[in-house]
Amino acid sequence: QQQVKQSPQSLIVQKGGISIINCAYENTAFDYFPWYQQFPGKGPALLIAIRPDVSEKKEGRFTISFNKSAKQFSLHIMDSQPGDSATYFCAPAKSFGNEKLTFGTGTRLTIIP
Amino acid sequence: DTGVSQDPRHKITKRGQNVTFRCDPISEHNRLYWYRQTLGQGPEFLTYFQNEAQLEKSRLLSDRFSAERPKGSFSTLEIQRTEQGDSAMYLCASSRTPNEQFFGPGTRLTVL
Numbered sequence: 138q139q140q141v142k143q144s145p146q147s148l149i150v151q152k153g154g155i156s157i158i159n160c161a162y163e164n165t166a167f168d169y170f171p172w173y174q175q176f177p178g179k180g181p182a183l184l185i186a187i188r189p190d191v192s193e194k195k196e197g198r199f200t201i202s203f204n205k206s207a208k209q210f211s212l213h214i215m216d217s218q219p220g221d222s223a224t225y226f227c228a229p230a231k232s233f234g235n236e237k238l239t240f241g242t243g244t245r246l247t248i249i250p
Numbered sequence: 251d252t253g254v255s256q257d258p259r260h261k262i263t264k265r266g267q268n269v270t271f272r273c274d275p276i277s278e279h280n281r282l283y284w285y286r287q288t289l290g291q292g293p294e295f296l297t298y299f300q301n302e303a304q305l306e307k308s309r310l311l312s313d314r315f316s317a318e319r320p321k322g323s324f325s326t327l328e329i330q331r332t333e334q335g336d337s338a339m340y341l342c343a344s345s346r347t348p349n350e351q352f353f354g355p356g357t358r359l360t361v362l
């Protein structure tokens with residue numbers, strides 16, 4: 138677990154604002170970079186993912202930015218809504234062999250009205 | 251609802267008892283994973299099946315843990331002689347292609 142670090146641990150953002158969560162990894166063999174969203178008492182749900190052949194991917198209000206040389210990727214949530222309040226995990230993985238996800242420690246996001 | 255189901259959702263047991271959890275993956279998914287999540291932490295990988303073959307086990311999976319996936323469909327995770335440190339959420343995920351894993355709701359285990 139030490140090889141994947143997330144920041145910040147918690148984040149409070151006003152409704153309509155931009156939420157930014159960062160993930161740093163060490164294993165250069167990772168080639169799949171997802172973000173998962175988890176609500177209390179539920180399993181994690183895949184939110185958005187990127188492969189290293191692109192530096193940015195956008196799906197609706199969610200954007201992943203990827204910096205291969207820095208071994209970092211981030212999640213941006215535009216126009217944050219109270220329903221986005223959840224814990225977010227980055228979980229990089231390899232595409233071949235054991236494709237297990239290596240989860241970060243999580244970021245608890247709270248969107249206030 | 252991702253289509254991955256887990257049973258039971260909650261289990262309370264006494265230390266030393268055996269427990270078994272079941273996971274039913276999405277029907278066309280040939281890959282199945284088990285993870286464990288403790289409070290305030292991210293899920294940690296336990297084991298991985300492709301069809302009925304168990305391809306990898308984490309060092310977290312001590313001799314008291316065993317997992318099966320007969321006929322490549324549902325999977326079971328058994329913990330023998332439970333310890334208080336086994337208290338956690340046990341998550342199952344399945345996928346059809348590498349990486350895009352869909353998680354079930356989890357089984358919360360409490361060992362008294």
